[in-house]
Amino acid sequence: MSEHHITPLKTYLIIASLLLFLSGVTVWVSYVDLGPLNIVVAMLVATVKASLVAFFFMHLLWDDKKNLTLFLMSLMFFGIFVTITLLDTEFRGDLGLNPEVKNPINNRAAFYDTLPLTDTHGHPVDGHSDDHDKDKDHH
Amino acid sequence: MSENKKQNYLNHPKGLMSWILTLDHKRIGLMYLVSGILFFFLGGLLALVMRFELAAPGNDVISNEVYNNAYTLHGAIMIFLFIIPAIPGALGNILLPLMVGAKDVAFPRLNLASFYIYSFGALFAMYTIINGGVDTGWTFYTPYSTQSSSNVVPMTLGIFIIGFSSILTGLNFIATIHKMRIPGLTWYKLPLFVWALYGTSLVQITATPVLAITMVLLMLERFLGIGIFDPALGGDPVLYQHFFWFYSHPAVYIMILPAFGIISEIIPVHSRKKIWGYKFIAYSTLSIAFIGFLVWGHHMFTSGQSVFSQIVFSFITYFVGIPTGVKIFSWILTMYKGQVSFTPPMMYALAFLFLFTIGGLTGIFLGAVALDIHLHDTYFVVAHFHYVMQGGTIVAFLGGLHHWWPKSFGVMYNQTVANIAALGVFIGFNGTFFPQFLLGLRGMPRRYATYDEQFVELHSYSTFWSGILGLSIFLAIMNLFWSFIRKNKVDPGSNPWGGMSLEWTHTSSPPHPHNFEEEPVLQHGPYDYDKVIVEKTYNK
Incomplete structure (x- = not known):
């Protein structure tokens, strides 16, 4: 054919x-x-x-142009995935609930620096853990 | 000629090797069917264990850890080992070449390879069970899944491998539908089950690679410490959910589209009436497949994603309701003034219409952001997706099995028992899952092995009916397999429901090893009940 x-x-x-x-x-x-x-x-x-x-x-x-269509479709789906995901990552905190709109991921990650240190089993390894537990009780 | 008539794909050629190395789509379909049903039983058993644990508050039957493993494995087995491979793999494989008038699928060797890739992936999943299970939930959300000491790696590796089987089956079906149709069988003369398989295959080849990428990224982070999802390494845990649901939401349509196809076959045949809105049903299949790619974020309304994307996802989610509604109304209009007979396949189709509509409508509740924030991760969600997946897909699968059973295997089951089982499935299902909507509305969270006293009544009610549901499904499947022992053979030329598509009119039951003894010539469309009279023929 x-x-x-x-x-x-x-x-x-x-x-x-x-x-x-x-x-x-x-x-x-x-x-x-x-x-x-x-x-x-x-x-x-x-x-x-x-x-x-x-x-x-x-x-x-x-x-056959069908194959070209399929190839372009794969690019289109990739485009959809990236574009819509960016609608999330680029607009985090867009209601003004969080002031750190820029660099949302790094700013959120900064939170982990404030957590008490734990070993691999989740047991606290320094004195911060008591404060952390108190906080929990208040909530 | 009489010698030739007795020859069918089940008895020719003979011997174990002829099955292990078979390239016959019908035999491969049968192997998918048997393995699918075995996993269905395994997943169902896990579900019953969970329900018995939940019959009363506290840890009466199993510990919290075992419960975590049970719900993870129940989800993973049902989705990745049963529902996704079973309907396209079993019914699709057996029927697609027959429906388009071909001798086999386009790539028979690839078809066999798909089955073995699936089996190989399933071995990893089985290893996970023997090795102590996995406790992350079937979604493997980070950050827990990168830290959990349970068998995340073998399970995700198994799913990664099974994904390739899915892609290859999809590729095979697309090539078959494009290239193997007999002359005159134009797109608009195809049975709607073929359209459904086409839509499913498109989703399989476009979405499944993303699942594979996700699983690879998860393993890269676990083993090499590359920061993709872990914020401490500069990653983003919500990004995992984007990746996962970009596959897994379209996967919902991989699961439900073939079910729609089955219902589109059962209803016109058992109502003896031309399908209403053929083109609308066909195109709604494709539009569901497409819209399915744009709505994944509705699984993530409480994940902390931006409000802007919440609104976009919520808005697009409602669009799914349009093509789905087109289908439901078309099926109802097909039955209107038809000669509806309450055969077992039709019983399942009617149950499907009722159950799937509830599943779909509660999906609209959950698509609304404000309501979802209240209902997220409650039993309302559990009830919703069981109404779609079990009430929709599995009920349609059972209907399809009953519909094509005499065609595929040349034996007829006991129809009275089948009807009783279908009724049991319908009542047992509603009894099990309707109370879960109420539990969810009252705040019962999912994935907990125990609960507060206020939920006792609804939980014990749900557990009681889950026993009835389990027994009914068991009865339905046993009744089907019992037909081999009863040896209630149908005449090879019979057409017990009066179907009009090629598999009913042009091939014997069970089909010849090469499907058709001579090249079939198309005489009428698959639903031309308004033009041609097709007799129901059955030797009893």
């Missing part, structure tokens, strides 16, 4: 050198501090490389 597309060797070589070039870009860009854009650039280069492999080496470009 479907005929196999025969890709000229030239195309393979061009794509391969493009991939090598982009690997170079990844290395080069790691020496440049772009602030929060660091991760964006790195992911962008990686995505372009992965797409080149999928489209040319894995023949997605010439294949």
Whole structure:
């Protein structure tokens, strides 16, 4: 039914050198501090490389478009997962109940520094534990 | 020809090796069925132990630690070893190629591999039980699951492996539905069970990899101390819940969509009436599969996630009600003015309509953030998901087993006993779980081995009826297997319910090893009761 597309060797070589070039870009860009854009650039280069492999080496470009649809669907579902999860992590404490809106995860983690030290079985190992128990009783 | 007629997939070829290495989808389906039912009994036994512990307050039967293990294993076994693999693996495998007119699934060897991957994963789960159990709950929430000294690793490893089996089965079914249909069997002429399997398979291949990633991340944190979920290492415990429910909410639809498919087959056949709203039911399957990916946060309303995402998740959750309502109303309209016969499959389908509707409607209660904060982790939630999973999926599974039993195995069970068992399941189920709604509303938390005096009455009531429920399910399954001993064979050409899809009209009971003796030619759609008269034929 479907005929196999025969890709000229030239195309393979061009794509391969493009991939090598982009690997170079990844290395080069790691020496440049772009602030929060660091991760964006790195992911962008990686995505372009992965797409080149999928489209040319894995023949997605010439294949049945259903397969392309499935490939794009997987990207879409990944996008949904990340985007909606960020709706949580980026908006923690958005009712103003917690003032530390920025860096919610690290700020929450700071709470653990105030806990009494315990050994692996949960037994207290210093004098703080009594205060902690008192607090519990009040609640 | 008569020699040929006696030949079926159960007796040809013969020998143990012909079963162990079989590539026949029907035999693989049967192996899934037997292992699924064994795990169903194991999970059910654990449930009964828990119910007997809860018959009275205090630790009368088992200790707190054993109770923690019992509810974890009950959940994990029922979900990962029975419900998720059993319906697509057993009924889907046996029926899908028959329904599309194919000789087998698209990749028979992959199909056998899926079964062995499932068995291999199940071994890890069994090891967990022998080695002292696991006490985290089936959700394996961090931070406890990264610290618990129980067998979190073998259990999660088992689930990781079983996930691959699920993905491969899904892949196989999608390829089969796309490529193996006989000429003329267009998408809108497919039986709705096939549409349901298609939706299920899409969810399986898109969601299950996330479960695998979650389990790997959990193990990386346990073994290598990489901070992903532990705040002390810079991780986020709520992130675990995002990962887990991104798989596990769609997994709810992996469990319920095949059940919808079964009901869409049983109701028109036993009402002898064309299904109402074919396209709506077909597309509602796909839209449930899609919306199912956008609502996972409704499991996390008390986890401390941002209020903004609470609102988004709550809002989207209500959308699930639309395609589900479309299905329920279509089934009811299908029965309207039909010739409804109260055969055992139809009894289960009617029980499904009643129980699943309660399960679905209480889901809307829980989708409302304000109410969920009150009801979260109470028995209300326990009752809700049992109405969906047991009242919905397992009741539909039993209905499907009764419906296709004479087709799959060529024997007919005692229908009176089957009807009594179905009634017992319905009454026993409501008796067990309805009181749990009330318990939850009054504040009884889930996952506790003991409780306050005020809950005694409802708990003991629930325990009493759980015994009836257990006995009824046992009776139903035994009645089915007893039919092999009774040797109440149906005629190979019989069509006891008057079904119209290919598996009823074009293949013998039990089917030929190659499904069809000659290439089937499509003469009518699967529900054309308004155009063609199909006789009910049964040798008795």
